[in-house]
Amino acid sequence: MKKVLLLLLLCGVVLAAKAQNINSSYNKALADSLGADEYGMKPYIFVILKTGPTKIEDKAKLDSIFRGHLNNINRLANNGQLVVAGPMKKNDKTYRGIFIFNVKTPEEAKPLLSSDPAVASGVLDYEIFQWYGSAALPMYLKYSDKIEKTKH
Structure with missing residues (x-):
């Protein structure tokens, strides 16, 4: 009888511990729409942009390339293909x-990179990494426009 009670107590403790791991705020429809796994995560491609081999001295041409770079960032973000972009401080x-x-x-990221005029011209080069992060990451983009006082 003691063994049965001990077993029942142990089962109760295990079930209680398991129940504590369930997120009461979980929204299955949202998780599914974002492609989240059971941890709320998903794979992404993380790219570090770095100085490329091409040096362009013509300021107007370089300005045009970087205007195209920013336009491409906006296009990819609007298409949902790019969720984060930003410059680094000098290093x-x-x-x-x-x-x-x-x-x-x-392989899916390379055509997106080659669509960038700064990459296509060789002014920027890149390193690609697979990354596992929050599936909610793309959600911040809908707020970005609300806090951006000056458009670039």
């Missing part, structure tokens, strides 16, 4: 910025 590794693409493989 000794020649890293210039980052992209986080809402795609699963480097």
Whole structure:
């Protein structure tokens, strides 16, 4: 009888511990729409942009390339393919910025990178990494426009 009670007590403790791991705020429809796994995570492609091999001295041409770079960032973000982009402060590794693409493989990211005039011209180069992060990451974009006082 003691063994049965002990077993029941142990089962109760295990079930209670398991129940504590369930998130009461979980929204299955939202998780599914974002492609989240059971941990609320998903794969992305993380890109470090770095100084490329091409040096352009013509300021007007360089300005045009970087205007195209910013336009491309906005286009990819509006399409839901790019969830994070931003420059880095000056550093000794020649890293210039980052992209986080809402795609699963480097093969899917490469055409997105080659659509960028700064990459296509060789002014920027890149390193690609697979990354596992919050599936909610793309949700911040809908708030970005509300806090951006000056458009770039």
